[in-house]
Amino acid sequence: MPINKIVPSKRAAKLLAGVVATATAGMVAIFPGQPAVHDDTALAIKIMQPWEGRHLVAYLDTLPTKPVYTICDGDTTNVRKGMVETTAGCDKRTAGKLERDYRPYLVKCVANWDKAPLSWRGSMLTLSWNVGVGATCNSTAVKLAKAGKYRESCEAATAFNKAGGKTLRGLVNRREMGDATRPGEAEVCVTGLPT
Secondary structure, eight states: OOSSOOOOOHHHHHHHHHHHHHOBTTEEOOSTTSOOEEHHHHHHHHHHHHHHOOEEEEEEEOSSSSOEEEEETTBOTTOOTTOBOOHHHHHHHHHHHIIIIIHHHHHHHSTTGGGSOHHHHHHHHHHHHHHOHHHHHTSHHHHHHHTTOHHHHHHHGGGOOEETTEEOHHHHHHHTTOOSSSOOHHHHHHHTSOO
16 A cells, blocks of 8 residues: 555646647647557656656666666667667657557456546556556556546555565655656546546
C-alpha cells in the first residue's frame, strides 16, 4: 500500500484537462509531425517523461538487476552503446512503442479498457512502461480495476517502488504523489476518478 496519502490535486487535474482538451475522437497529436496517439497514451507520456528524463545519447542504466543501455524517455529496445537519437526520433520511439508494444497488451488483459477512467488508463500505461506489461497485467492493481475498484487499483500500483530489492525515494515519488515539479502516477490516477 502507499507510503503517503494519495489525494487528487489541481496540477493533476490540469494535466488531465490538457489531454482532454486536445483530443479528437479519443486521439491526441502530442508530438509535432508525428501521428496522433490514443488519449491514454498521450496522458502516459505526459506523466512519465518528466520522470524518465530525455536522453539523446544512450547511457547504461545500472538500476535494473541486469544493467541495460537506455535512450530517449527510458527506451531500452535495440539500444546500444554510443547510440544517438534526435528529439523527433525520441518522440517517434516513445509514442510508437507505447502504441505498438504496450497499449495493445493492456487492452487485451483489461476487458473494457476504453471504458475505464482516462486517468487510470494513463497511469497503468506509464506503470507498464516502467515495470513491463506482464507485471502490470498480473498486478493487484489490474485485478482491483477489473472489479471496478479504481481508487484501490491506483493505490495498489504504488507497490512498484523498488529497484534492486530496495525501496527508492524516486520511485515512491513517481508512483505516489510526485515531487515539487512532477505529478505522481497515483496522484493523476485518483484525480480523474468519478467522485
